[in-house]
Amino acid sequence: MTTETAPSPTSSDSPPPHGEPRVVDVLVVGGGSASETAGPRAAAAGLSVAVVEGSLVGGECPFWACVPSKAMLLAAHGHRRSGSDDHDAAWAWALRRRTDATAGRDDSGKADGLRAAGVELVRGWASVERDDAGGGLARVRRGGGSPDDPGELVDVLRWRTLVLATGSAPAAPPVDGLDDVATWTSDEALSSDHRPASLLVLGGGAVGCELAQVYASFGVRTTLVETAPRLLASENPSVGDAVAQALTGTGVDVRTGVTASRARADGDGVVLELDDGSEVTGERVLLASGRRPRLECVQTLGFDTTGAGALAVDDRYRVLADGRPLDDVYAVGDVNGRAPYTHGANYQARVVADALVGRPREGDETGMPRAVYVDPPVLATGLSADGAREAGHDVVVATQASSDTGRAHVERYDGPGTVELVVDAASGVLLGASVVGPEADSWGGELVLAVRGRLDVELLAEVVHPFPAWGELLLPAAEDARDQVRARRGDEQPGGGAEQPAHTA
């Protein structure tokens, strides 16, 4: 078990401000969604659980990231479909939607939810110590609000098991001059009411693509700059191509394969110099090129980190120190860098909660979905074709680049619709998949299950989708992949050519 060797709470080297520190079975540092998942589950099993959070309970997602982004995206999609060019009114409506969705950044409902589940909430920033034998202290400070200004020490807790769920913060790319021009992080963009006349989006990942489409939809002249040759560069090429088509259709000037080398102010705006010699201009730069894990609370503890600056963990999400997992320290969510999504944090938190209540197991992120909520949305899971080849698989790839199906006909939809299946040629197992199209974040779930369950493409090609549902787009690709695998095995050519039909002379 995780904390059988935890010492009794006597070894504190600095006295707590309010007498002997309280002891909790589980201390979660960071009140984001992982804490909302793991905390109540551990408490329900009879453990004492405290969550320390210096900002808003719920974390980035409901207040500064996913939720306001999705609210703005939905408003943007609605505005585009309305055909109206009254961007001012639509923007004002979108801001109201965003305020509703983020509850005006009031986290009291979420705080109440934790408490109702039997989880103690401690407001403040924790700095953590760990005893050599396991367990340790957490000092909680308030007022400063950041590690650099530690504020007043308000609480000290002794923990038996520590769950680090401190998340991540926006990171600026290394572009000369960015400090001297007007920039937004994604958090700032998603909390500001200002609609710039023009915007330079740095980064063509999920955040950059989503926010570029949001602003362009409301009439903002939007330029997106991405160093990789394609948007969403780690996904199958069909994904980036489809999203580029969607963004271009929304009016975004998509610049891929170029890198911003320098930023400079120009009047009230910004000029970005690109490494192809061209320049792009805008009122402001939106930094959407990455985030960095938040490690401040454990910076003195010498835990192992990854090359990307995340906490290194094993498959049970135990933090590594000198290459060995600690039985009393877990890290879940963005801070371990493995699956930096709200649903990734929640999944890892479920695995850790199982361990906390006596059912330790490894997480399996084989099918972890990656969604991008542009219009139409993207869902990807498992390995890309290139990733599968790099991992040593002999793969067959089946692609379909058409939205032509019964549903598209009924809805008169003629936008992007792509399916790409990556299948292990030897076993027929689906290794990865990506889909783009209306409701793809819904019907792509079938592929998440298939990748996670290591299912055979023979089965996938047998699955029936209701007419006329968008999922019917999957059949041609599944049959193609199945036929390719069969052909590789030599038991039949695609289309049945190897085995002559009995009818023909």
Add this chain to the structure above:
Amino acid sequence: MTTETAPSPTSSDSPPPHGEPRVVDVLVVGGGSASETAGPRAAAAGLSVAVVEGSLVGGECPFWACVPSKAMLLAAHGHRRSGSDDHDAAWAWALRRRTDATAGRDDSGKADGLRAAGVELVRGWASVERDDAGGGLARVRRGGGSPDDPGELVDVLRWRTLVLATGSAPAAPPVDGLDDVATWTSDEALSSDHRPASLLVLGGGAVGCELAQVYASFGVRTTLVETAPRLLASENPSVGDAVAQALTGTGVDVRTGVTASRARADGDGVVLELDDGSEVTGERVLLASGRRPRLECVQTLGFDTTGAGALAVDDRYRVLADGRPLDDVYAVGDVNGRAPYTHGANYQARVVADALVGRPREGDETGMPRAVYVDPPVLATGLSADGAREAGHDVVVATQASSDTGRAHVERYDGPGTVELVVDAASGVLLGASVVGPEADSWGGELVLAVRGRLDVELLAEVVHPFPAWGELLLPAAEDARDQVRARRGDEQPGGGAEQPAHTA
């Protein structure tokens, strides 16, 4: 193989009108979607294929059923969400959408599609003969347009393998007086431009529910009468309850558990007398209580039929005669009554096409989806809870009756959202599932795969859905079902109670 014993084409007992009959490897009677699936696949493998169709190529679905219904439903949903009460304008727009979706009931594109795939299209109504040794003739008549008025003999073909795909026709329920009042079949409702002031819908299955919601959305006073205690009575109870909530919210007067005993004209309208003593009135009755398989073309052949009047087939969709499958006659789609959906016909046609090209196999309809495109839509697959118990399974049932998830929060959705999972208690295998909610026809596809693949609920509870996608609604039910199965097995109480956490004293 299917037709190795087919005789040479010499045994015709009545001379064809244009010389010796042409011989085709495969004759498909009925030009609906099954023919569009099986015909091109057989032709691609080198077989000669002819399709006989007396009405529109494409069949019911694109012109009289699914497609116009879905077009009207989409228009109705849009109209409701607009909040407009200008029903006249919205109706006119809906009719335009319907006309677009049905191509004005012009099937030339579909006919061209068959021909481009190498399939011969013969316009007319077939009557089929079969030789004792296998194979047979088909006489094609035109002009009459129905079996009662056979019209002119225009062609005779000799077939080696016959695929019956003749579909179904609306059937009226046995209610006294229905012949003397104004009625619509669903086909008529979906081709008429008339919007009645009020409508009585007889039947609470998929067609009745869909059309009731369509008409009510456009301001038609709509009453739905269903004999069973619930709408969609063969599904899990949560489905009918959710759809009743949705229809009632659209203004439909939903009467379940009552049977129409008599219809009578009253002025310009209709009175339906119900067996609870009450009466309901409307301008017209929409007959939505069932369809009957179309067997006219083979009525003299003595094939076996089911109690419901469909052609009896084995699991390879070979037609039975005296209880034994014929190697040269298949029946797919509505005419065999097994999976009376367009996607059911297409699936069966794929299985038969495999047999035609030398890869005979059994169909597996374990996970066949059943969709209802009301708003929010329904997807069901596999066994209902009652059906599973009747089949002898010891089941655990996990239900969730809440749409509370991240997506609902972002979209401010507070309508129905239900998940019901039916799991074999002994094996943990998912036997069936039903979901109702936004995009349920998309995210429910995961459950179709799970039922078809006989997957374990342990796996389903591990599947991660992207935040905030509607599929997140599945997790609580999957975890509940998993915990119930574990508890039955005695290896753990739900919530981890059987095994004490290591932390607690």
